[in-house]
Amino acid sequence: MFSRFFILFIVLRCSFALDNGLALTPPMGFMSWQRYRCITDCEKRPTECISEQLFKNIADAIVEEGYKDAGYEYVIIDDCWLEFDRDNVTNKLVADRDRFPSGMKALADYIHGKGLKFGLYEDYGTHTCAGYPGVINNMKLDAETFAEWEVDYVKLDGCYADSESMDKGYPEFGDHLNQTGRQMVYSCSWPVYQEIEGVIPNYELMIQYCNLWRNWGDIDDSYNSLREIMDYFAINQERIQPHAGPGHWNDPDMLILGNYGLSYEQSKTQMAVWAILAAPLLMSTDLRSVTPEIRAILQNKNVIGINQDALGIQGKRVKVVKDIEVWIRPVLPLTEHYYSYAVAFVSRRTDGIPFDLSLKLSEFKLDYPIGYQVRDLFELEELGPLNYTIDDFFDVRVNPSGVQFYKFTIL
Numbered sequence: 001m002f003s004r005f006f007i008l009f010i011v012l013r014c015s016f017a018l019d020n021g022l023a024l025t026p027p028m029g030f031m032s033w034q035r036y037r038c039i040t041d042c043e044k045r046p047t048e049c050i051s052e053q054l055f056k057n058i059a060d061a062i063v064e065e066g067y068k069d070a071g072y073e074y075v076i077i078d079d080c081w082l083e084f085d086r087d088n089v090t091n092k093l094v095a096d097r098d099r100f101p102s103g104m105k106a107l108a109d110y111i112h113g114k115g116l117k118f119g120l121y122e123d124y125g126t127h128t129c130a131g132y133p134g135v136i137n138n139m140k141l142d143a144e145t146f147a148e149w150e151v152d153y154v155k156l157d158g159c160y161a162d163s164e165s166m167d168k169g170y171p172e173f174g175d176h177l178n179q180t181g182r183q184m185v186y187s188c189s190w191p192v193y194q195e196i197e198g199v200i201p202n203y204e205l206m207i208q209y210c211n212l213w214r215n216w217g218d219i220d221d222s223y224n225s226l227r228e229i230m231d232y233f234a235i236n237q238e239r240i241q242p243h244a245g246p247g248h249w250n251d252p253d254m255l256i257l258g259n260y261g262l263s264y265e266q267s268k269t270q271m272a273v274w275a276i277l278a279a280p281l282l283m284s285t286d287l288r289s290v291t292p293e294i295r296a297i298l299q300n301k302n303v304i305g306i307n308q309d310a311l312g313i314q315g316k317r318v319k320v321v322k323d324i325e326v327w328i329r330p331v332l333p334l335t336e337h338y339y340s341y342a343v344a345f346v347s348r349r350t351d352g353i354p355f356d357l358s359l360k361l362s363e364f365k366l367d368y369p370i371g372y373q374v375r376d377l378f379e380l381e382e383l384g385p386l387n388y389t390i391d392d393f394f395d396v397r398v399n400p401s402g403v404q405f406y407k408f409t410i411l
Helices: 004-014 052-066 104-113 138-148 164-178 190-196 223-235 237-243 264-276 292-298 303-305
Strands: 028-031 074-077 116-124 153-157 185-188 212-214 249-252 281-283 316-321 324-334 339-347 355-360 372-376 381-388 393-398 401-411
Touching: 052 074, 052 104, 052 303, 052 316, 074 153, 104 116, 138 164, 153 164, 164 185, 164 190, 190 212, 223 264, 223 316, 237 249, 237 316, 249 339, 249 393, 264 292, 264 303, 264 339, 264 401, 303 401, 316 355, 324 355, 324 401, 339 393, 393 401
Parallel strands: 028 074, 028 281, 074 116, 116 153, 153 185, 185 212, 212 249
Antiparallel strands: 316 324, 324 339, 339 401, 355 393, 372 381, 372 401
């Protein structure tokens, strides 16, 4: 049973976390890597290449297509924005002069003018993953450069770096960011490189320096990749879940719905599970051409409300029955002893027909004796009877590779 003592534990633990006042709920926005990778040929791919025009267009779409109103606010450039050499006089990082002719400060001004925030990618190693200059040996200078450009979010990757030095290097760069006096969300790739090498990351150290961190490998545009990441988070949840909370989040990587690899049902699955995981909602799709059906998923206010729940407690997978996974997350409102819950029933089945499942609420860890009012978060409907008690059976029918997502609110 979750209790008030657990809430006290969360408050005490957060008091030792990074205190920059940022990312008190998971960041929401756009990040370029999954959809646009390292497309740099603007003659051949003028609407897709990593360029200032692309990110202006993305910023326009976030505002004009309703994403800003739904809570998405960051426009984050991933790898491949740099020249291959630093400035030969100042040693500063230089944005590609052909693709970003106005410079990064001008692009930041444009994005800020839309009421949005600006993010940039760099790498702790000697080079970025695509071979551009990294920050190592220039950390103070690069942090100051980001502040001069009025960057709001920094993602620091870990290619071409010694994983054994990351426990020192990532905190050092975080200190340099803080010393600039500009508030910048700090996204670390610190743990993923250690996890891949079999090293257990020091998450308690991490929460003192990072607002979020990538735990595992990059997501690809496929349902298999989505499933692998879900499995990693479920298998390792007892180890990594306790370290997430307001200001410091586990990051399962970008939202890929709206691209090529997920069906409509699978798109809902990613959105629901990312909400349960209190994951950053960083879209990586062409926002200029998202279908109305996928846009409705991305902008679903009730699902986003679960993701942004102020308690900041990451959910878990608590049960698997006949290839139907049950994921739950404690959310507001609560009483002295009991939470409300978001519950996702995720199908790993491929029968070809929806699968029926009936479970007592107590079987998936719901424990409030008076009962719950239930709402379907995708259909936005309340379900009757309104009072489901812990001994009542809850019937659900889940489409193949799809999800049914509900909020159980304490009565």
